[in-house]
Amino acid sequence: MGSPARELVEKIGIASASVFRDMIEMVCFVGDLSKVSWRVLRKPSQLRWKETLYYMDMCGSQAVPIVLMICFLMGVILGFQAAVQMRKFGTELYVADLVGFSILKELGPLMVAMIATGRAGSAFAAEIGTMKVNDEISALETMGFAPSRFLVIPKMLAMVIVSPVLTVFGDVIGIVGGFVVGTTMLGLPLMAYYNRTVEVLYPMVFMLGMVKSVVFALIIAVIGCLRGFQAECNAQGVGRATTSAVVTSIFLIVIADAVLTIIFSLMGY
Amino acid sequence: MSNECVVDVKNLTVGYGDIVVLQNISFSVSSGEIFVILGGSGCGKSTLLKHMIGLYTPFRGDVLIFGESMVNSSEDEKRKLMRRFGVTYQGGALFGSLTVAENIALPLEEYTTKTPAEINEVVQQKLAVVNLDGFGNYMPSELSGGMRKRAGLARAMALDPTLLFFDEPSAGLDPITSAELDRLILRLREELGTTIVIVSHELDSIFTVADRAILLDKDTKGIAATGKPKELRDSSPNLWVREFLSRSKLKRDM
Amino acid sequence: MIEANKFRLGLFVISGSVLFFIVIFVFGLSDIFVRKGKFVSLFNESVQGVAVGSPVKYKGVPIGTVSKISIQVNDKLIRVDMDIDMKAFVTDHQSGAKAVSSFNDFFEHESKMGLRCRLEYAGITGLKYVELNYFDQFPQAPVIERPKYITSNYFYVPSIPSQFKDILNLINTSLEKISRVQFDKISDEMTGTLKSMQRLLDDPKLKMMIDKMEKMSDNMEKSSSNVSKVLTESKLREIVDGLDTNLKSLNNLTISARGSIEGAKFIETAQSFREAAYSVTDARQALLSTLLKLDQTLDSLTELVNYLNDDPSSLLKGKHKPVVIAPSAK
Structure with missing residues (x-):
């Protein structure tokens, strides 16, 4: 004790131990979840359909306006920035390539994931955290239920279904955003831009974006719920759980995005 | 009232993290008994309850419920065992996303193969038992604290368990509501022969309902006294026990 | 409270799914319904700038895309597979087997007529596309014959080097030719020639000959003055006779003079000098000036010889005198 250097080393040690513990907990949670998912898969009647539909509505259809808005603006911004640079070289038509590929491969799934993290991930953490404070989780357990079957599986399933659908919306409106810039600001002919977009994009790019969005959805649902379960039993604890859910989700989404991008490029796409 | 042992706590040591809260606790609850776990704030009575109902794993010792171990059984066996008793939590712990009836x-x-109509019948009956007829379609957030507790009790009784745990049943309730709840507990025992374990520090309730009580001591991390609350108050060899039970009594008399 | 808005959810799922299939269809499934011809070409140059999906154009009309780029290990050629959209070709038969066969016929014919493919730049970005066209105006590089491993269900279009490669080739061969010019030998030979020239000019015989000629012309002058002094009819005949013999001997002298001058081969030497000078386009300034001086000397020599050739009597008469003498002789 005493010397600042030693204190620093101790702090680093404590921090890494907590990160390590957190990772262990995450792995355990995923393991438990896989077990419950497998059971539900074998006996679909165990699935809580009502909750699933509710979360699909909450995380899906209610998120459409914000997804449309953000992704459209994303397309516009991307198109605009690309246009400014490409105009110098007289390669304005390549704006269609840039916007199309960026939106389909990266920004569509990523933006939807960010929105979903903010909307759904935080809501999941807060909901489960509050339930924990109110002993509802304990009640579920002492009623002989696996809490994750009630609380996690419906959220996970809803997110996995809804996220690709939202991504489709985001992709399309994002490309439309680029299209608007291309035709108004650059004065490219409507059909030229359209043809270029259709020419360079192929379904596999789109499908890879869908795969990404499913992975992101799983991360958001799992991390949101995990942080809820880990919440301390007071109001501040729930708040911290919510913050941590959003931060951890975004961090893991970015890592997953990088990993998936590498995998896809190794696969040759 | 038979002497069959429903809950058997054997040499239980519990705590959080590295801190031991209670050490070497042993007691048993007989069938049809109303058993109260008493203690001051922070003595670990809620912790003890949570270990008894299987939410936490103890450091050492075992909890037998209906003769089956809560600690050493697999998760599935534990869940099966859990269905055989009901738990009423402090705030009712009703699921906020469902109506009272749901x-x-x-x-x-x-857990049953009942048709929706049959289920509805059972639900109405349970609501009637806890005097909440007509509140089936209310959301938990629309009910008062006492009503929520009673709804929680109704839910705990849904599968007609022969053992009920109560976590602070009268906490945060006005004296009249609290007394109503006490009467309800007594009626349950009389009508259904249910064994009831209560964690509480509300002495008025305890003297009304308890057949037997244990008093937990924070300092010794063990049981300070076991017996009928009134007898303990009047004739316990331990001064602290008499003071604990009577000082509150004095307060109430003032 | 936890009740989904079924209508909104349904609308969301349905519209999302519809959009999904539209996107899939628009971005590529429509390709499935396009009839495609398979083209293949082999390049022995770098295909840098061409990628899978690069456009293929026939006389500038986009007709398809590059579908695969691979390296043939056995002959180290780069194989470029192309998918050609048959819809880009309007035939009499809009669809069916007939359209395919007429499409096939068309390209069979085109290929026989010398259709070639070449990589061309699509812009300044370095991207290239494959152009199908006739490239007669460019020097024909040896065409890669259709190898056996290209099966008959492919159209084989021979490739020709890209324009960039043409330019590179030209520069390379020019540099090679320049490097083959032996500047050392040229300069050695030139030094030798110059030395022999110097020797020729320093030859005492030439000096003596010129001296003698000068003396002769002096004598002539004297004799002419004598002629005018003793110009009588009888004597004139004698003199003319004497002059005749004199002229004859002068003729002989001239012939022998010409012979000795021709022996020096001034003209040929000058010619070879010029040739040498031409072959070295970037000759050094010093060499050029030396050559120029030499040229001038040679020119004046040639002039002299020509003059003597045209009018041998000038050797006797001097350069300008005959104009004075001739009328008096008549």
Whole structure:
């Protein structure tokens, strides 16, 4: 004790131990979840359909306006920035390539994931955290239920279904955003831009974006719920759980995005 | 009232993290008994309850419920065992996303093969027992604290368990509501022969309902006294026990 | 409270799914319904700038895309597979087997007529596309014959080097030719020639000959003055006779003079000098000036010889005198 250097080393040690513990907990949670998912898969009647539909509505259809808005603006911004640079070289038509590929491969799934993290991930953490404070989780357990079957599986399933659908919306409106810039600001002919977009994009790019969005959805649902379960039993604890859910989700989404991008490029796409 | 042992706590040592809260606790609850776990704030009575109902794993010792171990059984066996008793939590712990009726119907839907009509019948009956007729379609957030507790009790009784645990049943309730709840507990025992374990520090309730009580001591991390509350108050060899039980009594008399 | 808005959810799922299939269709499934011809070409140059999906154009009309780029290990050629959209070709038969066969016929014919493919730049970005066209105006590089491993269900279009490669080739061969010019030998030979020239000019015989000629012309002058002094009819005949013999001997002298001058081969030497000078386009300034001086000397020599050739009597008469003498002789 005493010397600042030693204190620093101790702090680093404590921090890494907590990160390590957190990772262990995450792995355990995923393991438990896989077990419950497998059971539900074998006996679909165990699935809580009502909750699933509710979360699909909450995380899906209610998120459409914000997804449309953000992704459209994303397309516009991307198109605009690309246009400014490409105009110098007289390669304005390549704006269609840039916007199309960026939106389909990266920004569509990523933006939807960010929105979903903010909307759904935080809501999941807060909901489960509050339930924990109110002993509802304990009640579920002492009623002989696996809490994750009630609380996690419906959220996970809803997110996995809804996220690709939202991504489709985001992709399309994002490309439309680029299209608007291309035709108004650059004065490219409507059909030229359209043809270029259709020419360079192929379904596999789109499908890879869908795969990404499913992975992101799983991360958001799992991390949101995990942080809820880990919440301390007071109001501040729930708040911290919510913050941590959003931060951890975004961090893991970015890592997953990088990993998936590498995998896809190794696969040759 | 038979002497069959429903809950048997053997050499239980519990705590959080590295801190031991209670050490070497042993007691048993007989069938049809109303058993109260008493203690001051922070003495670990809620912790003890949570270990008894299987939410936490103890450091050492075992809890037998209906003769089956809560600690050494697999998760599936534990869940099966859990269905045989009911737990009422402090705030009712009703699921906020479901109506009162849905809350009560949940275990019935999941564990029985009853038709929706039959389930509805059971739900109405349970609501009637706790004097909440007509509140089936209310959301938990629309009910008062006492009503929520009673709804929680109705849910705990949904599968007609022969053992009920209560966590602070009268906490945060006005004296009249609290007394109503006490009467309800007594009626349950009389009508259904249910064994009831209560964690509480509300002495007025305890003197009304308890057949037997244990008093937990924070300092010794063990049981300070066992016996009928009134007898303990009047003739315990331990001064602290008499003071604990009577000082509150004095307060109430003032 | 936890009740989904079924209508909104349904609308969301349905519209999302519809959009999904539209996107899939628009971005590529429509390709499935396009009839495609398979083209293949082999390049022995770098295909840098061409990628899978690069456009293929026939006389500038986009007709398809590059579908695969691979390296043939056995002959180290780069194989470029192309998918050609048959819809880009309007035939009499809009669809069916007939359209395919007429499409096939068309390209069979085109290929026989010398259709070639070449990589061309699509812009300044370095991207290239494959152009199908006739490239007669460019020097024909040896065409890669259709190898056996290209099966008959492919159209084989021979490739020709890209324009960039043409330019590179030209520069390379020019540099090679320049490097083959032996500047050392040229300069050695030139030094030798110059030395022999110097020797020729320093030859005492030439000096003596010129001296003698000068003396002769002096004598002539004297004799002419004598002629005018003793110009009588009888004597004139004698003199003319004497002059005749004199002229004859002068003729002989001239012939022998010409012979000795021709022996020096001034003209040929000058010619070879010029040739040498031409072959070295970037000759050094010093060499050029030396050559120029030499040229001038040679020119004046040639002039002299020509003059003597045209009018041998000038050797006797001097350069300008005959104009004075001739009328008096008549």
